[in-house]
Amino acid sequence: MKTIMLVCSAGMSTSLLVTKMEKAAEAEGMEAKIFAVAEAEADKHLDEIDVLLLGPQVRFLEGNMKKKLEPKGIPLGVINSVDYGMMKGDKVLDQAKDLMK
Structure with a gap:
């Protein structure tokens, strides 16, 4: 079971993306807890968490979050703005899986 956290400015815009990522994970038989927070x-x-993905609108948090996550060995990425805008849950899930390798 992998835990994937998405962060956006209010936690709302990523909720649909979380649903699409959960469907993609289920389709490939991956056990994952995926959630979004402000x-x-x-x-x-x-x-x-096992990985943190930042929404494109909060990419400015990347440096600060990296400092907190690196000592814990937790990878961090910024969601591709096209994948985010088009709510491509499968692509964002792939990004999370690549970061956890």
Whole structure:
């Protein structure tokens, strides 16, 4: 079971993307807990995740989050803005899996 956290400015815009990622994970038989939080809530969940994906609108958090996650060995990425905008759950799931390799 892998835990994937998405972070966006309010936690709302990524909720549809989470649903699409869950469907993609289910289709390929991957057990994953995928959830989205607002940037203000992200720090509360850092000890329970395997990978963190930032929405394109909060990419400015990347440096700060990297400092917090690197000592824990947790990978971090910024979701491709086209995949995000088109809500391509399968592509974003692939990105998360690549980061966890």
